[in-house]
Amino acid sequence: MALKVAIVGRPNVGKSTLFNRLVGKRLALVDDRPGVTRDRRYADGNIGDMDLTLIDTAGYEDVTDDSLESRMREQTEAALEDGDLILFMMDAREGVTSLDRIFADRLRKQHKPVILLANKSESRESGGGIGEAYALGFGEPVAISAEHGE
Structure with missing residues (x-):
């Protein structure tokens, strides 16, 4: 049975780009505008020889009303419940x-x-953000570039 991995974070950090990279094809829409991903999307993928079921999610917004952003947050919450591991x-x-x-x-x-995951870390200006990420309390951040496959 494949490990279920939920890819989560705020809008426009590269979740769908990473999802597509790990799945090996473009299943999720990728756009510079926030809110393009609205529901959870599941697909099989892998990292090395480890089989995964990946869950792409909408950007997390701290909203609890009747808005689209609130429904997107609910989809993310459901993915968190369903996942075995959270990226x-x-x-x-x-x-x-x-x-x-x-x-x-x-x-x-x-x-x-x-x-x-500290995404978009291929450029020099990302160094400070990687350092700040330690303060989130999840140990050493993994510096990646989902777009460039690094």
Whole structure:
């Protein structure tokens, strides 16, 4: 049975790009505008020789009303419940935001393994953001570039 991996984070940090990379084809829409991914999407993929069931999620917003953003948050919450492992993605170029901190607090209540990914770390300006990521409390962030496959 494949390990279920939920890819989560705030809008526009590269979740769908990583999902597509690990699945090996373009199943999820990728766009610079936030909110393109609205529901959970499941697909089989792998890292090395490890088979995975990947769960792509909408960007996490800290909203609990009747809005689209709130429904997207609910989809992310459902993915967190369903996943065995959580890949928490942040944008290394932007550094840690207040929404990253709010979401990190939420993830600590999951009692599931969390791996912090510092995406968009291919450029020089990402160094500060990678350093800030330690403050989220998930150990050493894994510096990646989902777009470039690094």
